[in-house]
Amino acid sequence: MPRSRATPKTPDPSPATATLLQRIEAARDELRPSEQQAADYVLQHPNEVIDLSFAELATRAGVSQPTIARFCNALGFSGLREFKLRLAKSLATGLPYIHHDVNAQDSSAEVGAKVFDRAIAALVTVRNHLDPSSLTRAVEALCTARRIEFYGVGNSGIVAMDAQHKFFRLGVPTAALSDTHVQAMSASLLEPGDVLVAISGSGRTRDVIRSVEIGREAGATAIGLTVPGSPLARACDISLNVDVPEDPDVYAPMTSRLAHLAVLDVLAVSVALARGPELVAQLRRSKAVLQEKRTPES
Known part of the structure; x- marks a missing residue:
């Protein structure tokens, strides 16, 4: 039958x-x-x-x-x-998100296509689900921040370093901390008017969650870049949802890292625009200094 x-x-x-x-x-x-x-x-x-x-x-x-x-x-x-x-x-539609396993039989071209498809799809998915009201609140908090600290562990720690590199040029004291002991100590020294940005692909890293709690107890505003509904998202004042499933494929890079970097770019550009023309002159001076470190074009 x-x-x-x-x-x-x-x-x-x-x-x-x-x-x-x-x-x-x-x-x-x-x-x-x-x-x-x-x-x-x-x-x-x-x-x-x-x-x-x-x-x-x-x-x-x-x-x-x-x-x-x-x-x-x-x-x-x-x-x-x-x-x-x-x-x-x-x-x-530009939404090709689907799981493509990379395997040993793939050609270099096939590996490239799969990795790029995964990355592009993840970015489009996050773009389409980023909550405008949460984004606005986060930009407002960052624009008025006395100090900004970025917390992340492991892969997210690297993203935190990139965020610090973006934001220090805006003229605000910033720090990127990936050591959880240092995170907790620094969070305890924050004050009202300070902002901490916690980055986590899982939203379940206990030490980062605890640092957020310590920072909020000290009066700082906490922004989370993490999975919606996760313990970290609930612990923060503002949660920017980055819900990108990580592939079980051991060869694949972590797509959440790319999504976090893109959201931080959005925040940095938004803050720069909000701070007005006086910041433009500052950024130009910074860029001019870099020209001195480059060889002339041939």
Whole structure:
């Protein structure tokens, strides 16, 4: 007897809530093994699929043409033509986020495409979900800050250093701290009017959360760049949500790092603009000093 088949559990097909690639990934485990093979090929080569015929797609995916037809039907499409039209539209939205495993058989070009796709998708996702009101509150707090400190551990500690490099040029005393003991001690010395920015890809690093609590007890305003609803997000006065799932692929770089860097760029540029023309002259002087350290153009 043929095995019973459950209807694939797919997200809302509206482009506002999910791309077609996300739908395919969500439905994959409910598909037949041969259809899963077709799904895997589409997920790994979405841009190529748009230009392939029925026979070409079946050959490259290593399945039969009827399997391709069943795969399209399982996702709610009448056939391959409708599926490819929807795939092209989905890719055009700029939201290609999907998990692509890097493996030892990949060429350098394939590795590059997967890493870039993952990074671009993560940035677009964060851009589309960044809360404008929280962003405004964070910029206001940073604009009036007497002192700004950036806290992060491990990978996030490197991001904190980059943030300090951005903000010290704005004429505000800044520090980047990655040692958790130093973080706690420094947080205890903060005062009302100071701002601490805590960065964490998981939002569950105990020492960073505790430093935020200490800083707030001292009167400082805490801004978190972290996962929404996480312990760190709840501990901060203002939370800028950066919800980027980290891939289990051991080869892949951490995409949350790129998202955190981008959000910090947004904050730095916003603060610079808000501080007005007098800052422009200061930034120009700083840039002029750097010219002295460069060799002349040939």
